[in-house]
Amino acid sequence: MxxxxxxxxxxxxxxxxxxxxxxxxxxxxxxxxxxxxxxxxxxxxxxxxxxxxxxxxxxxxxxxxxxxxxxxxxxxxxxxxxxxxxxxxxxxxxxxxxxxxxxxxxxxxxxxxxxxxxxxxxxxxxxxxxLLGMPGLTAYAAHVRHLAPRPGETVVVSSATGGVGSLAGQLAARSGARTVGIVGSREKVALAHTLGYDQVVVRTESDWIDQLHAACPDKVDAYLHMGDQATLDGVVEHLALGARVSLCGLIDQSNGAPPTRFRAGAVMLARATVRGLVVHDHADLAAEHAERVGALLATGALGLxxxxxxxxxxxxxxxxxxxxxxxxxxxxxxxxxxxx
Structure with a gap:
C-alpha cells in the first residue's frame, strides 16, 4: 500500500x-x-x-x-x-x-x-x-417476493447474463423451476447455459418469438423484466394463467426511448400480477440475502x-x-x- x-x-x-x-x-x-x-x-x-x-x-x-x-x-x-x-x-x-x-x-x-x-x-x-451487493439483492428480492417460483413452473428472465439476471436465473433453477433466459446476442447463449438456464432465447433474432414459444410450451409462469418494449410485449402475450411479473428495469427508456407501455389485455387474460421493483424497498432482506447467497458462493454452488x-x-x-x-x-x- x-x-x-x-x-x-x-x-x-x-x-x-x-x-x-x-x-x-x-x-x-x-x-x-x-x-x-x-x-x-x-x-x-x-x-x-x-x-x-x-x-x-x-x-x-x-x-x-x-x-x-x-x-x-x-x-x-x-x-x-x-x-x-x-x-x-x-x-x-x-x-x-x-x-x-x-x-x-x-x-x-x-x-x-x-x-x-x-x-x-x-x-x-x-x-x-x-451478487452480494445491490444487483444481487435486487435478484433475491424479485425471486422471494415477486416471482416465488414453484417446482416445475417456467421462469423467464430478460438480460439473463447481466448483474441481476445472472443470479435470478440460478435462484429460480435452485427452486426447481424451468428457467428460460433472454439474451441480446448468440454469443451469450453458452454463458447463459453455464448459469443454469435450461433454454435461451436471442431477442435480436427475427424468430425470437418462435424461440420463446418453443422454450415455454406451457407459457410463462413468472417473468423478471429488465429489457425493452418489444421484449416486454412478447413475453406478456405469452403469460400463463396466474403469472407473476416483476418490473425491474426499463433499459430502453433509460436510453431515451418513449415511455414503456403495458399490454393490459394480456395481463387481464392471464389474471396476472404485475409488480414494480425498487431495491431500496427491500433493505430488510439484505442480511438474509447476504447469508444465503454468500453460503452458496462459498461452496461453489453459484456461478460468479x-x-x-x-x-x-x-x-x-x-x-x-x-x-x-x-x-x-x-x-x-x-x-x-x-x-x-
Whole structure:
C-alpha cells in the first residue's frame, strides 16, 4: 500500500449529456485536488468500481430522489476501497470498505457512510458489488417476493447474463423451476447455459418469438423484466394463467426511448400480477440475502460472472458496453488489486 497520501486524484466527469445510448466520449478523465479529511472521515483508495444501469437515469431526468448530472460533474458510483487514513478503530488503515466514492481513484468518505466488506473466504471482494451487493439483492428480492417460483413452473428472465439476471436465473433453477433466459446476442447463449438456464432465447433474432414459444410450451409462469418494449410485449402475450411479473428495469427508456407501455389485455387474460421493483424497498432482506447467497458462493454452488475493465480511463467505454447490452455479467472497473 502506498505510504504517501496523494494531494490530487483522477476523476471521471460528464463531458456531454448523452442522447440515446451513452458513448465513451460522453465522459472525460481529469485531475482534481483531494479535499482535507476530518476526524469523522476516511481517505480511501478505490480498488474496484461498480458500474450500474441506474446511473444512466442521472444523465437524463435524474433517478428517484437524485437530481440529474450535468457536464463537468463527477459520475457517482459505489466501490470497494482500501482505507489509507482513518481515526476510527472499526475501520483501520488497510481495511476494505464499501462506499459511494464516485468514479475516482481516491475519495474522502464519512465514516458513517462506509461499511466493511464482508465476503466468504475465497470469494473476491468485488462480489460485494455484484451478487452480494445491490444487483444481487435486487435478484433475491424479485425471486422471494415477486416471482416465488414453484417446482416445475417456467421462469423467464430478460438480460439473463447481466448483474441481476445472472443470479435470478440460478435462484429460480435452485427452486426447481424451468428457467428460460433472454439474451441480446448468440454469443451469450453458452454463458447463459453455464448459469443454469435450461433454454435461451436471442431477442435480436427475427424468430425470437418462435424461440420463446418453443422454450415455454406451457407459457410463462413468472417473468423478471429488465429489457425493452418489444421484449416486454412478447413475453406478456405469452403469460400463463396466474403469472407473476416483476418490473425491474426499463433499459430502453433509460436510453431515451418513449415511455414503456403495458399490454393490459394480456395481463387481464392471464389474471396476472404485475409488480414494480425498487431495491431500496427491500433493505430488510439484505442480511438474509447476504447469508444465503454468500453460503452458496462459498461452496461453489453459484456461478460468479464479472465483466472486468482495467483502469479508470476505461470507465466510459465500460459504461457504453453495459448500456448497449454488450456486457457479460456484472460490470466492474479494476483500479488496484488487493495487496498492491
Amino acid at each position: 502506498p505510504s504517501v497520501v496523494p494531494d490530487t486524484t483522477r476523476v471521471v466527469v460528464v463531458a456531454s449529456s448523452p442522447r440515446g445510448l451513452p458513448i465513451a466520449e460522453d465522459f472525460a478523465v481529469r485531475e482534481e485536488p483531494l479535499p482535507p479529511r476530518a476526524s469523522d472521515q476516511l481517505l480511501v483508495r478505490v480498488d474496484v468500481l461498480s458500474l450500474d444501469p441506474y446511473l444512466r437515469s442521472l444523465l437524463g431526468q435524474g433517478h428517484l430522489d437524485d437530481p440529474a448530472l450535468g457536464p463537468g460533474q463527477v459520475m457517482p458510483g459505489r466501490a470497494v476501497a482500501t482505507v489509507l487514513e482513518s481515526d476510527d478503530p472499526s475501520l483501520p488503515v488497510g481495511s476494505l470498505v464499501l462506499g459511494e466514492t464516485g468514479w475516482r481513484e481516491h475519495a474522502v468518505l464519512p465514516v458513517a457512510l462506509a461499511s466493511p466488506v464482508r465476503v466468504p473466504e475465497r470469494v473476491p471482494a468485488s462480489a460485494a458489488l455484484g 460472472v464479472e465483466d472486468t475493465w482495467n483502469g479508470l480511463e476505461q470507465a466510459g467505454a465500460a459504461f457504453e458496453a453495459l448500456m448497449s447490452g454488450r456486457n457479460r455479467g456484472k460490470v466492474v472497473v479494476q483500479l488496484h488489486r488487493e495487496g498492491e
